[in-house]
Amino acid sequence: MTRFSLTIFFLLVVLISFGQVRTGKDSLPVNPPGMKVTLLGTGTPPPIMERFGPSILVQAGSETLLFDAGRGCLQRLRQINVSYAKITALFLTHLHSDHIVGLSDLWLTGWLVSERTMPLNVFGPTGTDEMIAHLQKAFSYDVNIRTEDDKRLKKEGGKLLAREIEQGVVYEKNGVKVIAFKVDHGIVKPAFGYRIEYNGHSVVLSGDTRYSENLIEYARGTDLLIHEVVIAPDTLSKSDPKYHIVALHTTPEQAAKVFNEVKPKLAAYSHIAKPYGNTEQEILNRTKASYSGPLVMGEDLMSFSINDTISVNNWQNK
Numbered sequence: 001m002t003r004f005s006l007t008i009f010f011l012l013v014v015l016i017s018f019g020q021v022r023t024g025k026d027s028l029p030v031n032p033p034g035m036k037v038t039l040l041g042t043g044t045p046p047p048i049m050e051r052f053g054p055s056i057l058v059q060a061g062s063e064t065l066l067f068d069a070g071r072g073c074l075q076r077l078r079q080i081n082v083s084y085a086k087i088t089a090l091f092l093t094h095l096h097s098d099h100i101v102g103l104s105d106l107w108l109t110g111w112l113v114s115e116r117t118m119p120l121n122v123f124g125p126t127g128t129d130e131m132i133a134h135l136q137k138a139f140s141y142d143v144n145i146r147t148e149d150d151k152r153l154k155k156e157g158g159k160l161l162a163r164e165i166e167q168g169v170v171y172e173k174n175g176v177k178v179i180a181f182k183v184d185h186g187i188v189k190p191a192f193g194y195r196i197e198y199n200g201h202s203v204v205l206s207g208d209t210r211y212s213e214n215l216i217e218y219a220r221g222t223d224l225l226i227h228e229v230v231i232a233p234d235t236l237s238k239s240d241p242k243y244h245i246v247a248l249h250t251t252p253e254q255a256a257k258v259f260n261e262v263k264p265k266l267a268a269y270s271h272i273a274k275p276y277g278n279t280e281q282e283i284l285n286r287t288k289a290s291y292s293g294p295l296v297m298g299e300d301l302m303s304f305s306i307n308d309t310i311s312v313n314n315w316q317n318k
């Protein structure tokens, strides 16, 4: 290489490097003022196509937070082009299987296809440490063999880091605060709901709960309250074989009472339990009999943009 071509070569290297730095800076995400909340799955244990397992995505600034990992959460993330590699943390409300059965798929398939390089932090109630340790043991054959066989995969990206939480602030990063609070899910103790705050805005997720005074305290004045619901006939007796399901959840009438106390800018239903075949319209009608504020029936991939106003977007291309 002549001296001239060497000079040109170094000039090019400098220019390209400079260009990359600039591109990097230019492509830094501009933090939007509000938050985006997407219902990935609005269902309960029955495996139906219309409502996947419970899972909610909250995007605020540079944070991409996932709450519960029900059946199909990875497919739903794929539908909205959010890669597993982008999830900054996963929070579990409780350890009922419908809320965690998608975790292994999210973790393992997500690692494989997104080439995540960092471990995933999993926050959850007592029992989370043990569950994550067992999961990692159960899938160790796959993780080890893939790490050895596929040099693209980073070992660190195939790890889960469990953190058991108590009521209070459990996460604070890049202007986003996540507060866990206890809810009342019968014998499932503790079970948590979450309040997520960012830039003067907030969303509250009920998790699975019966009518809960503690939820009302933590949710008061929030922009968006996403609450679970169960509907059963008025005449239901305690001897009914499905009574225990209803006893663990919140009826439309009880939810109306919660909404009247909390006064959210918008209330939305998710984790919609209809063990007796009632319709969504019946849930809305029975709620609206005693609550007149804004309310929507959640659907899979429905999203909410929370700014000074809240906009609701339905997914059209399922």
Ligand SMILES: [Zn+2]
Binding pocket: 044, 045, 054, 096, 098, 099, 208, 271
């Ligand atoms: Zn559930």
Ligand SMILES: [Zn+2]
Binding pocket: 094, 096, 185, 188, 208
């Ligand atoms: Zn539950």
